[in-house]
Amino acid sequence: MSETERWQAAEQLALALAEGGLQRMPARALAVFLFTGDETVTMGEIADRLGVSAGSVSGAVKALLSVGLIERLPAPGSRREHYRLRDDAWSTLFSAQNTVVGVMLKAADTGIAATASGDPAHERLTRMRDFYRFLLGELPGLLRRWEEQHPPR
């Protein structure tokens, strides 16, 4: 279990995160937050680890903050800002990815309004709407069950 192996696994995870919709640099940064042996991380450490510019890290951290995957810690008297992965990061990420569900539902409604009943398109769009309506109804319960089974520490 070498350090090399550890960071290979980290980069591999970054690729999976990128598949899942995150942009490349935020994904790689998130992997650092996961795999670091420290409790918190600074921007400088991320830049060193990934071998990328400070500007890239700034943008990536900003993106991760905005979706609630990481949090800035009350500064412990240091000049550098410290960040860490949030406990609820995974359910947050899952929810963010399902924001699309709401958009799809709305798009379906618009389409239904723009077609006459009897038009094949009207039926297709109705079926689509029903599916996303169903999903939107199920997802909150899903996340609630998760939190019940695994309460934050």
Added chain:
Amino acid sequence: MSETERWQAAEQLALALAEGGLQRMPARALAVFLFTGDETVTMGEIADRLGVSAGSVSGAVKALLSVGLIERLPAPGSRREHYRLRDDAWSTLFSAQNTVVGVMLKAADTGIAATASGDPAHERLTRMRDFYRFLLGELPGLLRRWEEQHPPR
């Protein structure tokens, strides 16, 4: 409810689909499959509707076929191939988007194997694995409930 409105709604939906991970051209093509007033569509009709090259349509249709969102119909004596949206397109699309869940789970396991217990990273990765394990367990039941409520015609 003009034709213009209808196809504006279609392009709007294509954007939502692109947000959801589909590539631009397959997304636009899928919107045509949804919004067309006919039961089936040919590649030529898609190309005309979208004003794009036959090559682009060929690639897009191939992509939609490979993920199971549309199907080729037994040729009704025409020279052109006819395609249509599949009944189970939406649950298929949802499943495809959740393929990532399995990849994430595997990545987490790799990371756990590459870190020692006691290492903060080990704990984070374990929590991550638990979440995706939970999701992977819940998704099949979710789709089963959908199919029970809305059996294919």
Added chain:
DNA sequence: CTAAGCCTTCAGAAATTTCTGAAATTTCGC
């Protein structure tokens, strides 16, 4: 108050993705 270090911003470079156009291939009616 000053200086040093950290972070942000943004214009431009680089890399990647996406689309087209035309040639090659396949298919189907005749």
Added chain:
DNA sequence: GCGAAATTTCAGAAATTTCTGAAGGCTTAG
């Protein structure tokens, strides 16, 4: 079989996304 029409393929063009590097602003220690 033959020929016309449709489809596939793929190299290169175009567009988009992503990263860097440097300048400027902000914060904190002294």
